[in-house]
Amino acid sequence: MNLVESFASFFSFADVNVRYVTLGSVLLGMSSALVGVFAFLRKKSLVGDVVAHSVLLGVCLAFIISGTKHPLALTLGASITGWLSMYCVDLVKNYTPIKEDTAIGLVLSVFFGIGILLLTSIQHSGNAAQAGLDNFIFGKAAALVGSDVYFFALIAVGLMLSVAFFFKEFTLISFDTNFAKAIGFPVRRLELLLTTLTVLAVVTGIQAVGVVLMAAMLITPAATARFWTDNLKIMLFLAMGIGALASVSGAFVSFAQPNMPTGPWIVLIASFFALSSFLFAPRKGILAKMFIQIRNKRQFADENVLKSLYQLGENGKDFLCERTMREILGRRDFDTKALKSSLQRLCRQGYLKKTSEGWQFTTEGFEKGKRITKLHRLWELYLTEILRLAPDHVHDDAETMEHIITPELEKRLEERLKFPTVDPHNTEIPK
Amino acid sequence: MDAFWTILAASLTAVSCGLLGCYLVLRKMAMVGDAISHSILPGIFFAFWLSGGRNTLAMLIGAGLLGLLTTFLIEFFHKKAQIQSDAVIGITFTSLFALGVVLITAFAEQVDLDQDCVLYGEIAYVPLDLWLSESGLNLGPRVVWIMGSILVLIVLGIGIAYKELFLTTFDPPFAAALGFSVTLWHYVLMGAVSLTTVAAFESVGAILVVALMIVPPATAYLLTFDFRRMLFLSAFIGVMVSFSGYYLAKWLDGSIAGAMATMSGLFFVLAMLFSPIRGVLPIFKPKE
Numbered sequence: 244m245n246l247v248e249s250f251a252s253f254f255s256f257a258d259v260n261v262r263y264v265t266l267g268s269v270l271l272g273m274s275s276a277l278v279g280v281f282a283f284l285r286k287k288s289l290v291g292d293v294v295a296h297s298v299l300l301g302v303c304l305a306f307i308i309s310g311t312k313h314p315l316a317l318t319l320g321a322s323i324t325g326w327l328s329m330y331c332v333d334l335v336k337n338y339t340p341i342k343e344d345t346a347i348g349l350v351l352s353v354f355f356g357i358g359i360l361l362l363t364s365i366q367h368s369g370n371a372a373q374a375g376l377d378n379f380i381f382g383k384a385a386a387l388v389g390s391d392v393y394f395f396a397l398i399a400v401g402l403m404l405s406v407a408f409f410f411k412e413f414t415l416i417s418f419d420t421n422f423a424k425a426i427g428f429p430v431r432r433l434e435l436l437l438t439t440l441t442v443l444a445v446v447t448g449i450q451a452v453g454v455v456l457m458a459a460m461l462i463t464p465a466a467t468a469r470f471w472t473d474n475l476k477i478m479l480f481l482a483m484g485i486g487a488l489a490s491v492s493g494a495f496v497s498f499a500q501p502n503m504p505t506g507p508w509i510v511l512i513a514s515f516f517a518l519s520s521f522l523f524a525p526r527k528g529i530l531a532k533m534f535i536q537i538r539n540k541r542q543f544a545d546e547n548v549l550k551s552l553y554q555l556g557e558n559g560k561d562f563l564c565e566r567t568m569r570e571i572l573g574r575r576d577f578d579t580k581a582l583k584s585s586l587q588r589l590c591r592q593g594y595l596k597k598t599s600e601g602w603q604f605t606t607e608g609f610e611k612g613k614r615i616t617k618l619h620r621l622w623e624l625y626l627t628e629i630l631r632l633a634p635d636h637v638h639d640d641a642e643t644m645e646h647i648i649t650p651e652l653e654k655r656l657e658e659r660l661k662f663p664t665v666d667p668h669n670t671e672i673p674k
Numbered sequence: 675m676d677a678f679w680t681i682l683a684a685s686l687t688a689v690s691c692g693l694l695g696c697y698l699v700l701r702k703m704a705m706v707g708d709a710i711s712h713s714i715l716p717g718i719f720f721a722f723w724l725s726g727g728r729n730t731l732a733m734l735i736g737a738g739l740l741g742l743l744t745t746f747l748i749e750f751f752h753k754k755a756q757i758q759s760d761a762v763i764g765i766t767f768t769s770l771f772a773l774g775v776v777l778i779t780a781f782a783e784q785v786d787l788d789q790d791c792v793l794y795g796e797i798a799y800v801p802l803d804l805w806l807s808e809s810g811l812n813l814g815p816r817v818v819w820i821m822g823s824i825l826v827l828i829v830l831g832i833g834i835a836y837k838e839l840f841l842t843t844f845d846p847p848f849a850a851a852l853g854f855s856v857t858l859w860h861y862v863l864m865g866a867v868s869l870t871t872v873a874a875f876e877s878v879g880a881i882l883v884v885a886l887m888i889v890p891p892a893t894a895y896l897l898t899f900d901f902r903r904m905l906f907l908s909a910f911i912g913v914m915v916s917f918s919g920y921y922l923a924k925w926l927d928g929s930i931a932g933a934m935a936t937m938s939g940l941f942f943v944l945a946m947l948f949s950p951i952r953g954v955l956p957i958f959k960p961k962e
Contacts, residue, residue: 288760289705296881338954339946341699344760345892348704349942352885356935359881364928455712459768466761504779507772514769521755529754 249499261498267387267395268490268509271451272460274399275444276486277406279461280479281437283469284417288462289347290329290438294445295457296351297328299358302379303365312375314394318446321379325442328354355454382453384494384505391450398447402440406479413437414475452506460486463513470524489513541588543646544577546615548585549594550645551575552604553612557671562609567601613673614653619645620666621656627667628660634667679815681920684934686821687874688912690828691886692894694867696905699891700843701863705760706748707887709767710864711871711880713744715774718872723781730820733872741868742861744770824873828866832905839863840901882931886912889938896945896952911941 256262275291282290298321305320306312328350335346362380365373387395406413412433415423424430441461449457468481493509522529551574556562568582577585586602589595594608604612622644626637648656657663666672698707717740718733725732744766751762832839841849842859850856867887874883894907919934926933947955 283758283761286758286760288758288764292764335946339896339952341892341895342702342704344702345699345704345888348708348884348888349892349939351708352881352888353935353939353942355881356885356932356939359932360923360926360928360936361932362929363932364926367927455771456768458764459772462761462764463768466757466765470755502779502782504775507775507779510768510772511776514765514772517765518769521751521757527755532754 246499250495253495253498261494263387263389263392264384264498264505265491265494267392268384268451268494268505269487270392270395270399271448272464272486272490272509273483274395274402275448275457275460276464276482277402277479278437278441278444279463279486280465280468280475280482281406281413281417282441283462283465284475288466289344289458290332290441291445291461292458293328293332293347293351293354294325294442295449295454297324297354297358298446298449299362299379299454300324300354302376303358303361306365306373306376307361312373314390317379318394321446321449322439322442324354325446326438329438329442378450380454382449382451382456382506384451384497384509387451395447398443402444405436405440409433409436452509456506456510459510459513463510463517464489467513467517467520470520470527485513485516489516541585544581544585545589545594546611546646547575548577548582548589549608549612550615550619551577552595552602553609553616553673556604563604565598565601565603570601615645617673618648618653620670620672621653621660621663622648623668624660624663624666624672625656637667677920679818680930681916683815683817683821684878684916684920684930685913686818686825687870687878687883688886688890688916688934689909690821690825690870691874691883692890692908692912693828693832693905694863694870695887695891696894696901696908697839697843697863698867698887699895700901704888705763706745706864707867707871708884709748709763710741710744710868711875711883711887713767713770713774714740714868714872714875715771716740716777717868718875719774719777719781730816730873734869737872738865738868740770741871742865744868745861745864820873824870828870831862831866835859835862844901878931878934882935885935885938886915889935889942890915893938893942893945896942896949899951911938915941 252258253261256265279288279291282288301320301322301324302317303320304324305316308320309316331350331354332343332346335341335349336343341349362376365376412423412428415428416430416433416437420430423433444461445457448460452460464482464485465478467485468478471481472478489509489512492512493505496508496512497503497505520528523531525531548571551571552566553562555566555570555574556564568579568586571577571582572579586595586597589608590597590602593605594611596603596605619641622641623634623637626632626640627634663672695704695707698704714737717736717738719736721729721732721736724736747766748759748762751757751766752759757765838849838854838859841852842854842856846856871880871883874886878886890908890911891904893911894904897907898904915934915938919937920930922937923930923933945953947953
């Protein structure tokens with residue numbers, strides 16, 4: 244089967260297995276992304292990891308006590324130990340000087356260790372009914388059946404309804420717990436509810452992707468969504484979308500390549516979305532930030548050139564005279580290459596004119612150079628007059644502030660300093 | 675004799691992990707250690723694939739590189755993309771682990787390696803995997819030699835660079851002011867963690883490595899205020915965990931790795947309750 248054929252046959256959903264696996268993964272991806280957003284915002288991303296590692300213990304205990312593998316019994320057992328593990332993390336954190344990260348690692352490894360001990364003990368006991376308990380370790384996304392999907396759907400709908408119903412409360416405890424307490428919200432009970440929802444999402448999700456990768460199903464979509472929006476509602480829908488998309492793609496990969504595991508592919512695809520967002524997202528991505536940095540650096544350099552040109556004209560009051568690069572470099576130590584590109588940019592923007600001898604101010608350029616010089620000297624004066632700094636300590640600070648001060652601030656500064664004419668070094672402040 | 679070799683191998687692993695773990699716990703980097711133990715999987719795969727078998731040296735190199743890469747990625751995204759550290763740790767190790775599983779599945783014919791062995795190992799096989807010299811002389815289990823060398827390296831490293839590690843752990847700005855490179859020692863430590871993890875993963879698996887790295891040091895932390903004593907205590911607790919874990923596993927007929935993690939948890943609970951200096955029970959609280 245080539246790629247197009249398998250694509251067509253996958254998305255026709257004619258195969259009942261395909262339907263179950265896809266639907267199951269999507270439901271799981273969406274519900275874990277949903278609670279993951281709150282875990283992420285409360286800086287408790289690794290909580291999912293703790294719960295995932297403690298599920299095995301509950302499953303084994305439930306099996307020992309009930310003697311069956313009824314999904315309800317196993318899920319109940321898993322939820323109890325999952326829940327208990329989170330309680331233990333809080334206990335260790337609150338009653339000993341041990342920090343949260345150590346508490347998390349401690350609880351998850353010990354709970355998982357006990358789980359493994361019990362599981363192997365059950366396996367060695369020769370009880371034939373135990374086969375399949377280890378699905379809780381590695382997941383079995385590719386082998387989901389109808390009853391699993393109904394169960395996932397039930398949990399997913401429950402989670403979504405709870406979040407929709409308690410949206411305002413969850414938002415508040417995620418962003419400002421103290422405020423929530425102050426206005427009388429039952430914060431502890433709400434946190435308990437959120438914890439329970441997380442445990443439910445993990446306990447169901449783990450059967451598809453396994454212990455290690457469960458943490459990714461919770462936080463990767465949330466962290467990805469955070470890079471695209473500042474609005475919580477949009478973030479929730481976005482995270483759910485990313486979780487669903489990664490799940491469908493993962494299910495497709497393991498359909499097209501039957502020996503490929505579904506869970507790891509879901510996580511790999513979600514990680515790919517995350518990585519792309521970290522790098523390329525507008526405004527928050529690494530590249531966007533680098534771009535802003537470069538732009539600011541250029542703006543500073545250009546304004547420094549205009550300032551130097553203005554200062555060159557100050558002695559002879561010949562501001563509109565043309566200047567060579569050597570003269571500019573004599574005034575201020577620029578990197579020659581950076582200066583050249585600054586000059587060209589300023590010509591393009593209409594602040595400078597290129598002449599046969601060198602460069603010359605246009606009226607706009609002159610005004611801008613004058614303003615930067617003025618801001619520099621105003622700020623120096625402000626620092627010495629109002630903040631009482633020594634005159635030889637104010638230059639460096641003014642070098643930065645001259646590029647940042649807005650016209651409104653400029654007006655306030657002038658008023659405060661009573662429209663001064665000279666700066667602390669007795670040079671004239673231009674009008 | 676089997677019991678002796680197994681407990682010896684477990685103790686060597688536990689002491690190595692415990693010593694390194696003291697630094698991790700105090701640097702608040704326990705979860706970075708956990709992340710490394712999972713994300714070295716692709717490194718192990720590449721080592722298997724390139725060397726065509728369980729070549730210990732290739733695995734150490736592969737895992738060491740992946741460990742450093744994990745540390746670097748966590749730092750990079752935390753600083754450059756300003757993602758909170760808990761999330762960035764989770765995303766990094768799950769991605770690399772998923773990549774490792776996918777690679778191992780894709781090349782399953784060439785690579786004889788399975789997931790559950792990576793996760794929880796099987797230390798009970800240690801006495802079976804013997805190192806025989808050319809002349810057929812039985813030198814004892816291979817794992818004991820590997821873990822023994824790792825332990826010697828760690829003890830030597832801590833002995834030689836005790837001051838540097840101590841200062842960069844407790845007071846990084848002061849260490850930097852004295853001219854020690856905080857970044858360098860950070861990466862040295864993470865490199866050591868990766869090497870130890872991969873050396874131990876065959877026998878005890880990734881999860882137990884985490885348990886041994888975090889739980890004995892955390893227990894020792896509750897018992898003393900002196901760092902040197904904390905190192906010795908966590909080594910001692912590691913040995914006790916190995917002994918008691920082995921016999922617990924025999925009794926329940928279960929995984930030795932799991933039993934060791936269980937025992938370490940038990941020791942921690944005891945310390946948490948009864949520690950003379952930091953215990954929870956009020957009767958053991960020191961008088962004001």
